[in-house]
Amino acid sequence: MNYIKIFDDIEEKYNLKPLSLRIEEKEPDEIYARVGAGDFKPMCLAMHKYLHSPVMSFFAVDERKEKGVFGLLCAFQSIEFKKWVFITTEVPKDNAEFESLSKDIYSAALFEREIYEMFGIVPKNSPDTRRLKLHEEVWPQGNFPLRKDFDSKKIKDSPKSEHKLKEVEGDGVFEVAVGPVHAGLIAPGHFRFSVAGEPVINLEIHLGFTHRGVEKIFENLSLNEAVSLSECVSGDSAFAHSWAFCNSIEKILKINVPENIQYVRAVLLELERMYNHVNDIGGIAVDVGFSFPSAFASLMKESILDLNEKLTESRYLKNVNAIGGVLCDFNDDKKQVLIQNLEMLQKDLNELKKMILSNVSFMDRADSTGILRKNIAEDLGVLGPAGRASGIDKDLRKDFHGIYDKVKFNSIHCLSGDVSARLKIRFDEFEESIKIVKQFLDMIKPFESKKEQLPKIKEGYALGCAEGWRGPVLYWVKIDAEGHIVRCKIVDPSFRNWEGLAFAMPGNIVPDFPLCNKSFDFSYSGNDL
Amino acid sequence: MIEIFKNSIRKALQTRPLSIKEIPVSKEYEMLGAELKKAIKKRFSRSFHIREVDTGSCGACESEIIAATNPIYDIQRFGVDFVASPRHADALLVTGPVSKNMELALKRTYDAMPGPKLVITLGDCALDGGKFKNSYYTLSGVKNVLPVSAHIHGCPPKPIDIVKAILILLGKTK
Numbered sequence: 001m002n003y004i005k006i007f008d009d010i011e012e013k014y015n016l017k018p019l020s021l022r023i024e025e026k027e028p029d030e031i032y033a034r035v036g037a038g039d040f041k042p043m044c045l046a047m048h049k050y051l052h053s054p055v056m057s058f059f060a061v062d063e064r065k066e067k068g069v070f071g072l073l074c075a076f077q078s079i080e081f082k083k084w085v086f087i088t089t090e091v092p093k094d095n096a097e098f099e100s101l102s103k104d105i106y107s108a109a110l111f112e113r114e115i116y117e118m119f120g121i122v123p124k125n126s127p128d129t130r131r132l133k134l135h136e137e138v139w140p141q142g143n144f145p146l147r148k149d150f151d152s153k154k155i156k157d158s159p160k161s162e163h164k165l166k167e168v169e170g171d172g173v174f175e176v177a178v179g180p181v182h183a184g185l186i187a188p189g190h191f192r193f194s195v196a197g198e199p200v201i202n203l204e205i206h207l208g209f210t211h212r213g214v215e216k217i218f219e220n221l222s223l224n225e226a227v228s229l230s231e232c233v234s235g236d237s238a239f240a241h242s243w244a245f246c247n248s249i250e251k252i253l254k255i256n257v258p259e260n261i262q263y264v265r266a267v268l269l270e271l272e273r274m275y276n277h278v279n280d281i282g283g284i285a286v287d288v289g290f291s292f293p294s295a296f297a298s299l300m301k302e303s304i305l306d307l308n309e310k311l312t313e314s315r316y317l318k319n320v321n322a323i324g325g326v327l328c329d330f331n332d333d334k335k336q337v338l339i340q341n342l343e344m345l346q347k348d349l350n351e352l353k354k355m356i357l358s359n360v361s362f363m364d365r366a367d368s369t370g371i372l373r374k375n376i377a378e379d380l381g382v383l384g385p386a387g388r389a390s391g392i393d394k395d396l397r398k399d400f401h402g403i404y405d406k407v408k409f410n411s412i413h414c415l416s417g418d419v420s421a422r423l424k425i426r427f428d429e430f431e432e433s434i435k436i437v438k439q440f441l442d443m444i445k446p447f448e449s450k451k452e453q454l455p456k457i458k459e460g461y462a463l464g465c466a467e468g469w470r471g472p473v474l475y476w477v478k479i480d481a482e483g484h485i486v487r488c489k490i491v492d493p494s495f496r497n498w499e500g501l502a503f504a505m506p507g508n509i510v511p512d513f514p515l516c517n518k519s520f521d522f523s524y525s526g527n528d529l
Numbered sequence: 530m531i532e533i534f535k536n537s538i539r540k541a542l543q544t545r546p547l548s549i550k551e552i553p554v555s556k557e558y559e560m561l562g563a564e565l566k567k568a569i570k571k572r573f574s575r576s577f578h579i580r581e582v583d584t585g586s587c588g589a590c591e592s593e594i595i596a597a598t599n600p601i602y603d604i605q606r607f608g609v610d611f612v613a614s615p616r617h618a619d620a621l622l623v624t625g626p627v628s629k630n631m632e633l634a635l636k637r638t639y640d641a642m643p644g645p646k647l648v649i650t651l652g653d654c655a656l657d658g659g660k661f662k663n664s665y666y667t668l669s670g671v672k673n674v675l676p677v678s679a680h681i682h683g684c685p686p687k688p689i690d691i692v693k694a695i696l697i698l699l700g701k702t703k
Contacts, residue, residue: 133630134666135629135630138629138630138632139629139666145665145666150665152665155665180630180631180634181582181634181638183613183614184613185581185591185594185595185611186583186591187583187586187588187591188582188583188584188631188634208630209585209628209630209631209634210583210584210585210586210625210628210630210631211585211628211629211630211666212585212626212628212661212664212666212667213661213664213665213666213667214661214664216664216665217660217661217663217664228660229660232587232589232654232659232660232661232684233587234587234588235586235587235588235589235590235591235592235685236588236589236592238587238589279592295599295600298595298596298599298600299599299600299601301596301599302596302599302601305596315593315685315687316589316592316685318589318684354532358532358533359533360533523588524583524588525585525586525587525588528585528628
């Protein structure tokens, strides 16, 4: 019970009324603290300062039918106590507004804009209320899709406006617009560079082109359908997403997943991390025109995808996770294949390292390009490899996940925050992943795949998490008594990290943009949902 | 410094035996590829150029298209190439269920292509919206926006499926 100390300290330090504070311990690692609407902002600020945590998730729930109010929940992480701290409040349905957090906590800014465009709850005094995903050119005003009474057939038409991008004015400043359709084989997004001479002064990133309304589709799905939808949120982190989703449902229904199964999940998650990291290393190489290591890296990626198929019959680890278990079997043959492949991958990685790190002209491009400073990254709430390259040593595997306590691995972080730091993070994490998989393999006992029976369904809510290769993937899911999903809030690491790219670009030249972009490598579809 | 020289010499003179080489590219793939090469030679005189547009896919389809161009599958050797501009393209390859934000960009890309032009859809979302069918923000498939000539099934389709589908498409076009 020592985590109650958090609230005692806050009461002492910030003098916040304890009467409006209620702690309910629903889940072993989640604390929900309810406060009055007036105390919401000061409480969030206090928690943000006290826990040194960015806003991990901030969202609304439509409870107008049951209670006549919108619920607001803001999540922080307490690494010291291994707890998720939720500050919750209620806003009346007629006068739906709350005091904006984003002036004081920058990492809340994007979440606030999302709450406004999806629910129509106004963040008062907010510096930025532009839309994120429902573009002004396409979507009429006054239609809020995540409200329960929203009907897509009855969309009110109204005059559409233009999305305003920030303008930089001055002598010799001109703009370069890129996208949404790019030259390469990548997803759509719009980038607007303000350039004076060579260096970039400002970069505006306008996303939302791949918005498909995922959170709305989740509502009213049955649990098994929802698992397969979560795999399609971001295709290259299908396993992390489905694990996070299953994790939240398992917490709600109090299903104990056998440790053996969790080890298998961890192995597959590491494989996903490996193929993506090596893909990025190749991508960084090709963006400076160094195609030989890129071809080599794509061979390595292919060999891991092939390995995935041998283990689970799916190259991208889709249709593998299920609530309470996994749908693939595991035997000694597979173990053998894995061990052999790991050894080969280690050899190939050493080779790739030599090729890239010993090339002076390549490292010249990568060193001190696209620097993201630690204090900026902290304010933005950048996490995952991008954050670790800037010196933010946070990792859910080490900070939260129970099973990762059983293996030894180093948490990698650099301080320089440039492209070469992010490159080195990827190399080192790849190596750590090999170590982790080897240790888990020793512990896994062979088993046959079987479909788990769900226990009796009851209503509830919980937060599921997994450290995907881009960073923490969070699913806050609320289900009703029949097992239908009432609200599913997804936070892909890309959503919190994209701004990092915009802050890393100024001062660099436009030709370095692909390099910076690839070194971060965020998901468009995970961000846009 | 020695490392650099060693590297350059090795790159210039010798293709290093790869441990990864053991991944078997199936005989079926090679056979289909040879057929594809013939078909492309006949109808497009050696090169078939594709412009890819993502209209809201999750990224797995793109990853598989990129995999088709890696040194193992190497679809370029059969004459299929991915180009940066729609002006250079014979066909448009579309993934994703077409989100409302991408509708205009997709139409404009199509309009920029020289005729005669083909549209190929890739992945289950692009056919009819797939898992995102009845969403408020998708148009449930490319066929609601553009005339579609061929479809490649799968979530995501493997590189061999891509080759197969292009082959069937070329068999149909005269």
